Amino acid sequence: MALVDAPMLMALDGVVAQLPTDVVARAKTYLRLSGNGKTGAYSDPAGHLWVREAIASFIARRDEDSTVAPDPQHIIADGATNAVRIIMQLLIAGPSDGVLIPIPQFPLFTALISLCGGTVAPYYLDESVRWGFNVQNLEMSVQKLKDDGVTPRIMVVINPGNPTGQVFTRDTMEDVVRFCHEHNIILLADEVYQDNIYGADRVFHSFRKVILSMPSPYNTTSCISLHSTSKGAVGECSRRGGYMELLNIAPNQRAQMLKLCSINLSSNFNGQVMTALMCSPPVEGDESYPLFRKEYDFILSGLKERAELLTKELNSIEGISCNSVDGAMYAFPQIYLPPKYVARCAALAQEEEVAADARWALELLEATGVVVVPGSGFLQQQGTFHFRTTILPPQDQMMAMTSAIRAFHTKIMESYA
Amino acid sequence: MALVDAPMLMALDGVVAQLPTDVVARAKTYLRLSGNGKTGAYSDPAGHLWVREAIASFIARRDEDSTVAPDPQHIIADGATNAVRIIMQLLIAGPSDGVLIPIPQFPLFTALISLCGGTVAPYYLDESVRWGFNVQNLEMSVQKLKDDGVTPRIMVVINPGNPTGQVFTRDTMEDVVRFCHEHNIILLADEVYQDNIYGADRVFHSFRKVILSMPSPYNTTSCISLHSTSKGAVGECSRRGGYMELLNIAPNQRAQMLKLCSINLSSNFNGQVMTALMCSPPVEGDESYPLFRKEYDFILSGLKERAELLTKELNSIEGISCNSVDGAMYAFPQIYLPPKYVARCAALAQEEEVAADARWALELLEATGVVVVPGSGFLQQQGTFHFRTTILPPQDQMMAMTSAIRAFHTKIMESYA
Known part of the structure; x- marks a missing residue:
């Protein structure tokens, strides 16, 4: 990132010779792709296309058995917090729109739901089963919402969990997908801790992969997944890097999301570089590997x-x-x-x-x-x-x-x- | 900024000797001030205190004859666009809250007013007097608003102007201040082009300076001024650097702004560094000057x-x-x-x-x-x-x-x- 910010460093005597060749080559590639070195200029509000392509490649490698290739045009690379803001702004018109959030929850969600004037619909994680949950309880939450005249629009799932540290089983995830599909709810999958898995009997599955592996009609469930450079092994939270990927989201909703995103004029460049770095780490054979x-x-x-x-x-x-x-x-x-x-x-x-x-x-x-x-x-x-x-x-x-x-x-x- | 992002560059043989001494010294200072080199960590949502201090010093130098010293605690360094968002979120509760905006205007304002559900109250700049305006017309705009049951909360003034390129005279600015004070309206001074002055008979005065130089009670007028690293001679618009400075804003309003700001958890670090660089350029005697x-x-x-x-x-x-x-x-x-x-x-x-x-x-x-x-x-x-x-x-x-x-x-x- 430093070489991309100040290419003149690469022109100083002896600097290039002291750095891994793949690092220098990568900085030159990123510079070329960012308007031939014009890194201070506005980018696409959704992020440079090359950054979104790096993200799409990452998703494709991660979910290797998925049948649908990720599309860079369905990715917005302007941080995960901004993503949540845009999603809530788009899908909440007032108190008759409800958002299902896990309790305990990460306060960003209730804050943005409040700001957008929506209704918070809690569903409880069950401490007695390693913070898993029962879909029966979700059905009750939704019934209660509907009795109150509230339409559930979004279900937030944080996996791995903050603050609970749980990792859901694939069975639980499939239950969630079926539930969202049946109720026409967009699944908002906060997956920013996907690299942070410790439980010997637990692995991370992306909701994207789970959805695409399910039979019709569940493989058409709408899902927006979030990832961030603030967690994992990167942990560069001040860079505000991250992305949302849209799966099975209607074209008019996607267009409105891009419109909301464009109010900011440009995604933050350093956050984009950090995201590209996270999504394309050094590989075997690279000097820096x-x-x-x-x-x-x-x-x-x-x-x-x-x-x-x-x-x-x-x-x-x-x-x-x-x-x-x-x-x-x-x-x-x-x-x-x-x-x-x-x-x-x-x-x-x-x-x-x-x-x-x-x-x-x-x-x-x-x-x-x-x-x-x-x-x-x-x-x-x-x-x-x-x-x-x-x-x-x-x-x-x-x-x-x-x-x-x-x-x-x-x-x-x-x-x- | 590159040296702050990657301090290891300063440890490479020969690098420091090839760079201006003040640049290296500054990078080391910024690193020390940013949690002893922990630049990837969350900062204060309003920005690192040292960044806000650099901004306060800049304002004090710029408005040298002002009687009130700028307070870093009254500065939020998380970009100018985010600032407008926070201001609109705080001051607009619904359609009965009005925002006076100049026509022609910069579309960010109408977009955010719409998102917050407020009422846009246009006032027209007068092309026949170099895009100046007449306060009489403003009074009419406000009367019309009040007749419609709308309370004017904010008056947006863009000076120097986008898209009009005008620079207001001090007289016009004093008219604006009196008008805002009389109607209890917060003046939102978009002053991101303050470095870009070309008209031989025009100079830039900050609204802050104008307000503080006026007699009581006008020197207590509420004003929020914006500045950005996207314009001026810097023009690094992809860094999303900038700040808002609050003058005569009630403590409870300031507390709510910080709360809204804290939803983002952290201001973007590279934008903060860029803002600090803009606010404390090299001075005579520095090797880089x-x-x-x-x-x-x-x-x-x-x-x-x-x-x-x-x-x-x-x-x-x-x-x-x-x-x-x-x-x-x-x-x-x-x-x-x-x-x-x-x-x-x-x-x-x-x-x-x-x-x-x-x-x-x-x-x-x-x-x-x-x-x-x-x-x-x-x-x-x-x-x-x-x-x-x-x-x-x-x-x-x-x-x-x-x-x-x-x-x-x-x-x-x-x-x-």
Whole structure:
């Protein structure tokens, strides 16, 4: 990216000789494809065609047994957050349009649904089955919506899950597809953690691949899938790179999405370059490949080790239970709070509005310096308490964190027994 | 920016010795300030504090006689387009909220007002006085709005103007401020072309400076000003860099803007670096200063020459008249279309919806290969026709373009006389 931003660096004495040949060649290719080096100019609002082609190739390699080739014209490369904004703007006209979102959820979704004036229709992930869910419950959610005069337009599925860390089985995914097809709902598949899989018995399947492998009519289900450069092994979240890919979306809806996208005039160039880099990593034979492979494996295996360690440590604390972190970057453990502690929180909450798990998190912070995000921020089953933490810190910091939580929560359990 | 993206470049043999010392020092400073080199991490949604401090210093230098120092906490550095989106989202609740926009206008504004469901309240710039305007007309626009039950919330002023190329006099600006203050309207000052001033008798004054220099109570007028890295001498429009600065905005409104901004989680890092670079250019004594000065002056003096040339050439074509391009990057000439030509366009328009100036532009394109933007896309006084063109092309291309327009329009004038 740096060479593309400042090609003059390649003209300095000795620079090119010190860099891997494939890196220099790639920078020159990207420069040529970006208006012959005019990288500061507006691009297509949906992103440079060469970037969308790199994304399409990535999808084709990932979903290798799919029968339908991804089409660059059905890809908008302007970040995943912008994608959600555009989708909500297009499909929500007012409170009679509903969006099914998983609880616990990632707050971006409720924020944008609120801004667009739509109705949030929660469906609950089931903590007792590794944050999976039952389609029967979805049918009930939809029936309730329809009774209230709300039409379900979109179903958000986050897989691997944030904050829950689950990875759905293929069976569950097929249930979701059938459900969306039967109710004429567009499936919004937030798949930004697709590289982050740790559970030994879980693999990532894209909804795109699952849909296309199903028999007619389910293979015509409408799906918009999101990916991002903010997660995975890349983790360059400040670059605002990412894309949405449209599958079985009506041409007039696609045209309107491009129109909404064009209000921004241009996708951010550096985010596009980052997305292209993520979608076409070095391959065997490239000079940069060994280093890439080493760094990639180091990052992913470290995350996997810490996912296992964090689950084990949290489950060894009395009053805390946690599903295995099968994917993504987070654990969402349940905290048992003694009734006396909850009663104290309720009494205090009359003065300031703080949920019991939010107070627990604040007191943890005061007592130990450890920051966690209270479960109430992600919504949760009534009467349960959770917090979100992450597998990102180095192992020694993580052990220090779980020790601190252990000491703090043990004291709560004793004091309010 | 490249050195900040890839600090490893500075570790290559001989690279640092070949670059200006201030450039390397600046890259190291920016790296240190951005989380000690963690440039891929999320920043504050409003932008890194050091970036907002660079912006505040820039504003203080630009408005040197202002009594109130700019506050980095009142700056949101996440691009100018995002800024407009946030402002409209905050201040428009529905059709009873009105936004005054200049006609001709930049289409971003009407697009976002429509998306937010607000009411567009046009005010007309007066072509006969170099695209200035009369506050009397504004009073009439507001009265009409109020009669319709619409509350005016925002007044958009684009100065220097797009597409009109005007630069307002200080008197006009003071009129605007008094008007906004009296009607309790927030002034949205789109000042992205502040570096692009060519008219010999016109200088750029920021609305911020004008407001703060006025007597009480006008110095408390609410104003949000926009600036961008897409224009000026920088012209890096694909980086999506820019900022809004809030003056006399109520704390609760500012808090809500930050909340809306935080939905995006993070401002784009490269756009922030570009904004910091624009706001703190090399200064005399820096090794990079002579080259910066040379390039800056070359770009700006070239634009000024072409602004004069374009006006002169267009005014020498029969049936075309054009105000001087005092600022920005565009000319917005009026085209006289013979009644017979307009009648033919009207007849054709029954089949496909194309305004007369849009058809003229299409026929110009077919006949000559020259692309201009029809005035109807920017809105204009009923019964007038315009097109927008730009002073950006090199001089020889511009002369070829005006010759082609001359030949084409002369033929129209003759054929439909």
